[in-house]
Amino acid sequence: MTVTVAPTDASGLRARFDAELAGFLERQGPDWPDGAPRGVFTALQRFVLAGGKRLRPLFCYWGWRGAGAADGTPIVVAAAALELFHAFALIHDDILDGSDRRRGEPSVHRLFADLHARSSWRGDPEAYGRNTALLCGDLCAAWSDQMFHECGLSTEQVHRGYGVFALMRTEVIAGEYLDLVSGVGDGSVASALTVIRMKAARYTVTRPLQIGAALAGAGPELIAALGEFGDPLGDAFQLRDDVLGVFGDPAITGKSVLDDLREGKPTVMMALARSAADRGQTIRLRELFGNPALDADGAAELRAIIEATGALERIEQMIRVRTEAALAALRSAVVADEARAALVALAGQTIDRRA
Secondary structure, eight states: OOOSSOSSSSSHHHHHHHHHHHHHHHHHGSSSTTTOOOOHHHHHHHHHHHHHOOOHHHHHHHHHHTTTTOOOHHHHHHHHHHHHHHHHHHHHHHHHTTOOETTEEEEEEHHHHHHEEEEEEOHHHHHHHHHHHHHHHHHHHHHHHHHHHTSSSSSSHHHHHHHHHHHHHHHHHHHHHHHHHHHTOOOOOOHHHHHHHHIIIIIIIIIIHHHHHHTOOOHHHHHHHHHHHHHHHHHHHHHHHHHHHHSOOOHHSSOOOOOOHHHOOOOOOHHHHHHHHHHHHHHHHHHHOTTTTTOOHHHHHHHHHHHHHOOOOOOOOHHHHHHHHHHHHHHHSOOOHHHHHHHHHHHHHHHHHOO
C-alpha cells in the first residue's frame, strides 16, 4: 500500500512511514525461499511494525524538506528505509546487552529462545535465540539497503544520499564496538560521551537529517549546519535514554530498569556517579553495578546513590545545555521555515519524553 497524499505533522508522517514499511514487507513475502520456515519473516514483520517513535525517518524527511524539496512518496519511502536499519541495530544491541524486553514485548533473541524451549528442540535454547536474532538483524540491514535504493528517486539522488547512509552504518558498528571496549576500559565521562556520539546520537538525528538533505541536493553549508543542530540534540536524546533506562517506568518504556544496571552499562550518568561518590558509595557501586543478580532493592539503592552524588542533576543539566545549543544552531541555519518549525517541535519530542 502506498500513501501519496497525507499530512506532514508527526503523526501523519508516522502513518505514512508505517504504510510504506508494511507494503515493502508484504512484497518480500512471495520472494521468501521455498522450504525455509517463515518464522523469521513473520517475526520481523511484527517487530518492525509493532511501534516505535520513527525518529530517524522523521529527521530524514525534514532534512529533505529543509533543503527546499517538496513532499512526495519517494522521500517517505527513503526515510522509512532507515527504520529497517534501526530494527537491525535494535536486534543486535539487545543481543549484546542481554536485554529480554523491547517495546514491551520479548526481544527477538528471547522470542526464538523461548520458541526453542517450548518446542523441546535439541541444543541450547539461548544459543538458538541469539543466532536466529543475528540473522534477523542481518536481514533487516539488507532490506533497509534494498528499500532505500528502490525509493523512486533518481539514481543520482539516491547516490548522493547513500554516501551519508554508508557513513552512518560504519559509525553505528564502530560505536557498538566502542561500547564493548568502554565496558572494560576506564569508565570515564569522556569515554561514555564518545560512545553515545558514535553509537546513537549521529545515527538518530544527524545522519538521517543529512541523508534527507543530501537526497535533495543540499550543499556542504547546509549539511554542516544540520550537523551543528543534530550532534548536540542526538547527544541529549541518548542522555535522556540512559536516564529512562534507570529511572523510567517499564510500563511506558517497555524495558526493564534492571537491564542497564545488571549489565554495567558504561553510561555518562554512571561515570558521573562514580567520579563524585564517597568511599562508602564507591564500595556499594562496585558491589551492585554490573551484578547480574541485582534485584529491585539493589537497583533502588543504586538509584539513590546516583541522585545523592548529583549525577542525575548533572545529566539533566547536560541535556538542557545540549538542547539549547542545538536550537541555537537551528536558528542560524538556512532552512525552509516549515522545516525549521517542524524540527523545533521534533526536538522537544525527542528530549521531553517518558519512553
